[in-house]
Amino acid sequence: MGKTSQSASTPHFNGRSSERQILTYSEQHPTSKCDVQTLVLTQSTESAPSHKYSPDVGSSQPLLNKDVDSSYSDVSKLKCKSNEATVSCMQEHFQMQTAHHHKRQSSQSQSVPLHPRLWHVSSASLPSQPTSLTPENLRTHNFGGSGDGAQLVHFSSCASLSSPSQRSDTEEIHRIQFTDSAEECFVHVRGFVDGGIRLKPAAALSQILQQDKVVVLPVCGPGSGNSPYNYSLSTPLSIVVSSGTLSGFGMFATVPIRKGAVILAERPVMIVGETEDAGDVFMKLKQDTRNLVESFSDSTSMSHQGGEMVAPRTFQGILQTNGFGVELIDASGDKQRCRALFLRSARCNHSCGPSAIATFDPTSFVLTLHANRDIDPGDEITISYLPISSSSAIFTSIPWSLPESALTASGAKAIPPAEASESVMGYATSSSVSTTSSLFSCSSSISPSVPSLYLPRHSRRQLLRDSFHFECRCQYCDIPWSEVDGVRKSDHARKELSLYNLALSDPSNVELRKKLGIPTFEEWCSDSRISWDSLIEIHMRLLTMREAEGLELTGLAHPTVSGASRSGTAIPGNSLVNEQGWLKHADVLGMCFGALKKENEFREWVEAVRDVRWAMSSSGYEGQEEQVVLAKILDSWLDEPGSFPLWGWRTQINRH
Numbered sequence: 192m193g194k195t196s197q198s199a200s201t202p203h204f205n206g207r208s209s210e211r212q213i214l215t216y217s218e219q220h221p222t223s224k225c226d227v228q229t230l231v232l233t234q235s236t237e238s239a240p241s242h243k244y245s246p247d248v249g250s251s252q253p254l255l256n257k258d259v260d261s262s263y264s265d266v267s268k269l270k271c272k273s274n275e276a277t278v279s280c281m282q283e284h285f286q287m288q289t290a291h292h293h294k295r296q297s298s299q300s301q302s303v304p305l306h307p308r309l310w311h312v313s314s315a316s317l318p319s320q321p322t323s324l325t326p327e328n329l330r331t332h333n334f335g336g337s338g339d340g341a342q343l344v345h346f347s348s349c350a351s352l353s354s355p356s357q358r359s360d361t362e363e364i365h366r367i368q369f370t371d372s373a374e375e376c377f378v379h380v381r382g383f384v385d386g387g388i389r390l391k392p393a394a395a396l397s398q399i400l401q402q403d404k405v406v407v408l409p410v411c412g413p414g415s416g417n418s419p420y421n422y423s424l425s426t427p428l429s430i431v432v433s434s435g436t437l438s439g440f441g442m443f444a445t446v447p448i449r450k451g452a453v454i455l456a457e458r459p460v461m462i463v464g465e466t467e468d469a470g471d472v473f474m475k476l477k478q479d480t481r482n483l484v485e486s487f488s489d490s491t492s493m494s495h496q497g498g499e500m501v502a503p504r505t506f507q508g509i510l511q512t513n514g515f516g517v518e519l520i521d522a523s524g525d526k527q528r529c530r531a532l533f534l535r536s537a538r539c540n541h542s543c544g545p546s547a548i549a550t551f552d553p554t555s556f557v558l559t560l561h562a563n564r565d566i567d568p569g570d571e572i573t574i575s576y577l578p579i580s581s582s583s584a585i586f587t588s589i590p591w592s593l594p595e596s597a598l599t600a601s602g603a604k605a606i607p608p609a610e611a612s613e614s615v616m617g618y619a620t621s622s623s624v625s626t627t628s629s630l631f632s633c634s635s636s637i638s639p640s641v642p643s644l645y646l647p648r649h650s651r652r653q654l655l656r657d658s659f660h661f662e663c664r665c666q667y668c669d670i671p672w673s674e675v676d677g678v679r680k681s682d683h684a685r686k687e688l689s690l691y692n693l694a695l696s697d698p699s700n701v702e703l704r705k706k707l708g709i710p711t712f713e714e715w716c717s718d719s720r721i722s723w724d725s726l727i728e729i730h731m732r733l734l735t736m737r738e739a740e741g742l743e744l745t746g747l748a749h750p751t752v753s754g755a756s757r758s759g760t761a762i763p764g765n766s767l768v769n770e771q772g773w774l775k776h777a778d779v780l781g782m783c784f785g786a787l788k789k790e791n792e793f794r795e796w797v798e799a800v801r802d803v804r805w806a807m808s809s810s811g812y813e814g815q816e817e818q819v820v821l822a823k824i825l826d827s828w829l830d831e832p833g834s835f836p837l838w839g840w841r842t843q844i845n846r847h
């Protein structure tokens with residue numbers, strides 16, 4: 192093993208703990224000492240499809256490779272111009288941008304020393320100089336794919352390996368060499384890899400991996416105000432050490448990114464089984480990768496306020512803090528929970544109204560970040576560490592299951608008992624607000640059907656504190672005391688959204704829908720007693736609420752990855768909800784306007800939904816084919832609105 196006593200010349204962590212693994216190591220290249228089994232991923236014989244979308248609905252041609260960027264490139268170019276100067280200004284000040292940006296900055300580069308605290312992430316035990324995360328390191332790691340359409344398709348058989356029982360921990364660690372890039376990933380999942388991992392060709396990975404729309408920056412600086420999530424690209428930057436509790440880095444957009452579009456796709460550098468020790472795998476990483484990883488924060492070693500170190504930093508803690516929970520699927524279809532570490536996505540901070548949704552495809556080893564809403568240059572790319580839907584594609588960071596104590600203590604009152612609500616009412620136009628108010632006033636224990644992102648602020652914060660070891664300072668939580676009303680409104684809005692979510696995700700739950708006063712589209716279409724604007728009002732209002740809470744597309748994490756179901760865990764919100772978020776509301780609105788024969792509005796909504804579905808269809812995950820089919824249908828409606836099957840239907844009903 193590469194673990195030895197600490198060397199003076201290399202970064203190390205001091206500390207003693209009988210329970211924790213203390214990090215000490217020599218500079219020796221880990222793989223030079225260890226006999227790492229290599230699994231070869233051979234190149235696909237199938238080249239990446241290069242055709243673009245054609246509005247031929249009946250076409251049998253696979254349409255898996257629509258270039259997300261192409262639909263938005265013009266907009267991006269336009270919006271980007273004004274920001275280009277400030278983006279490069281930023282690059283001059285921070286020497287940790289991605290390789291791509293480093294290249295662009297070229298001769299204008301001006302070196303500004305970084306404040307050590309920003310590198311240290313509040314840890315006194317890190318090296319005094321920034322030995323990692325330099326552009327050089329990032330370039331070495333080559334986040335972009337190198338081949339033309341090269342794809343990861345095959346995980347070679349490991350038949351030649353000895354049986355697991357005879358092996359040491361070190362021998363159980365496998366190195367995956369991706370044939371379409373210089374990347375490699377170490378996998379330590381006991382008794383799992385040997386049988387092979389179920390892999391399939393991933394669409395256009397190299398194309399996606401080459402996208403470079405983000406930069407890693409300190410989260411605090413001028414213009415950030417109370418919230419860390421408004422980094423102003425138009426303000427000349429100088430580094431200010433935060434006096435608040437939030438420190439460290441975050442990921443920021445450098446270009447405009449449209450809702451649903453792929454922000455980033457990357458593969459992990461290591462995957463560790465739930466029960467395995469991360470330390471052994473860390474020692475296998477290349478030195479520069481390891482240096483980078485060691486600069487990552489370890490929240491398990493910090494006090495909840497994040498201000499002081501209360502325990503030694505450990506590899507396990509770094510993985511817990513920065514790793515994504517994913518599930519791999521073995522050749523026989525069994526799943527195993529693991530933690531995967533992605534060098535760039537590890538910089539994504541949590542927000543209760545995340546700007547991105549992360550999904551992991553266990554068949555291509557690719558984590559994809561999709562935009563949850565339109566993102567401007569300078570906006571932080573955030574994800575939710577809390578569950579956002581019933582079967583989130585990934586379960587971020589630490590816990591495999593949130594502790595019972597956290598749930599009890601959260602005191603959430605999300606879904607009231609049916610009998611306590613007001614009398615069942617018919618479908619209404621504007622009474623839904625008062626109805627939901629009465630529903631909320633009922634007390635009950637927490638329902639497993641409520642994704643925890645919909646819980647009130649104090650519950651979300653408590654979950655994050657108990658399970659992720661930090662006090663959430665996202666803009667949806669970090670509301671000043673003077674704005675108590677703001678907190679109350681936000682809590683109420685989330686509860687209401689969760690209720691509607693439940694009703695909309697399960698149309699058979701007629702009782703709840705009636706209590707909420709929300710008809711289905713079909714009911715609205717065929718029943719002239721329901722006023723024509725009722726459904727439109729409801730969905731418009733829910734959309735506005737979603738936007739205010741930053742919960743636009745969150746539910747879309749759901750269909751993206753097979754094999755990452757969270758059912759059976761104790762995490763609230765992981766059971767039955769099939770949330771669709773913004774798409775559901777926008778879908779219904781488009782159809783309503785179609786049924787009312789309002790062509791302009793119909794086009795507006797159908798086009799918006801079509802764009803998002805196309806964007807969601809291009810990252811190689813399993814749900815993409817469904818999105819393609821739906822997008823094609825919407826395209827045909829846009830070509831000929833009259834082809835919408837219920838075109839003008841509601842107007843006829845009204846006449847009779």
Ligand SMILES: C[S@@+](CC[C@H](N)C(=O)[O-])C[C@H]1O[C@@H](n2cnc3c(N)ncnc32)[C@H](O)[C@@H]1O
Nearest residue numbers: 439440490512513538539540541661663664665
């Ligand atoms: C995966 S890391 C995110 C990147 C990290 N900020 C860095 O500098 O590398 C997770 C850690 O970031 C901090 N963090 C993330 N989201 C936060 C939030 N909303 N409020 C406060 N701290 C947050 C916490 O310290 C957490 O343990």
